[in-house]
Amino acid sequence: MDKQYVIGLPAETRIINNLARNTVNDDEVAGVIKHGGVPVLIPTRNPEIMEHYVDLIDGLLLPGGPDVAPKFYGEEPVQNLGDTDAFLDASEIALVKLAVAKRKPIFGICRGVQVLNVALGGTLYQDLYSQRNHPTLQHYQKAPMPQGTHTISTTPDSYLAKIIGQGDSTLVNSHHHEAVKAVAGQLNISALAKDGVIEGVESQDDDLIIGVQWHPEAMFRTDEKQDALFADFMARVEKFANQKAVHDSVSTENE
């Protein structure tokens, strides 16, 4: 990659030593840097200024984090909903809508796949175990995060299958009790767990959006398939940035 591309990572606000701190997962930062990206942290207290950030970045990485407040998809909170942060939700939902409008590629991880689904009109299980009528696997694993524990089946001919392979044998880690329920209209399911829980979604007509329910950032150092997700993200960022550069130069010539 000749040029270095700027990747925005929304920051979760956490109270550390009695101070509110803007935090990102250093493994996600490392995955971006490994593949030539320049990560920038996006504070999320002010949803109304997100357009400025989307103009600054070439791609958006939506990280893992707390549950999504169900008011954003028209539901009341159930008993087993976890911690939520409506400022984080509103900021990330704005980032998704703006990134889609401005054709900046998105890579959603865990909470990230949930947020992008909600931003585009889908819904979530607030808690798989109390809301799902099927036998459900252990999706909040007790194994260390770098270790895969359940398999997924990629959708044949999906874009995800091109990255990590066709078939039903890819082992992924799992650290969630929420999951995509109704898939947003412009997304397709790209992967399922063996119990039917949705483990990946992607945009239908292009490769602008990829989201996975597991944590590739905890696995990419030792697992080639998970590393390929970060490599593909940066390749998509480069492709869309080049398309925009061609579009902008044509627009300038016509002025």
Ligand SMILES: [Mn+2]
């Ligand atoms: Mn899972």
